[in-house]
Amino acid sequence: MEEFGLSVNSSDDGTFVPFTDILFNALLGLAVMVFVAFAMINPEAKTGIVDIKAEFIVTVQWPDNHPDDIDTYVEDPLGNLVWYHSRESGFLVLDRDDRGNYRDTLTVNGKVIQNPLNQETVTIRKVVPGEYIVNVFHYIANSADKVPVRVKVEKVNPRLQVVYYSTLELDHKGQELTAVRFTVADDGAVTDVNTRPKSLVQQVRKPGAGNALR
Known part of the structure; x- marks a missing residue:
């Protein structure tokens, strides 16, 4: 060495x-x-993530903290209809029955938190060719003012497209307006967007329709 x-x-x-x-x-x-x-180590659970399959989304909004109760009615080409008493029908789903400021509070750690948002959303999970109808109904009027109600219909696939967007005014209890009617073709294309009136409230409240009040 x-x-x-x-x-x-x-x-x-x-x-x-x-x-x-x-x-x-x-x-x-x-x-x-x-x-x-x-x-x-288990991976941290992901919270607040909801994977929703939808072809169309219908959104109905009125002013935050407004006390009035506005209801959404949507009918598909097969006659399936969603509203507060029937929140799932066919491929239509009403996610929440928003009742204005009624029950819009949560208690967290002893503190009352107000949820100001007034919104209802209907998802159309699968396209059925034919005509769809979207109505809004002034169920309870707790104020004397007109209520501006924003209605938006979005086509999700294959890309996001706004089919309809407008603001309607409801001014009294029991008032029903047809926000929009639109037709979906076999290839998914949207045609014949119009506002011809048709009552959906009377349709669910006629004898034998299984109607119910809150």
């Missing part, structure tokens, strides 16, 4: 190499245990 310029320590008892092996193996084992521990 001396011919290569290396000197051998005569005091080396041969324990240095085994010690480094033990240290390396200990570190390797620690690394493996840390990896296994992380692999066993």
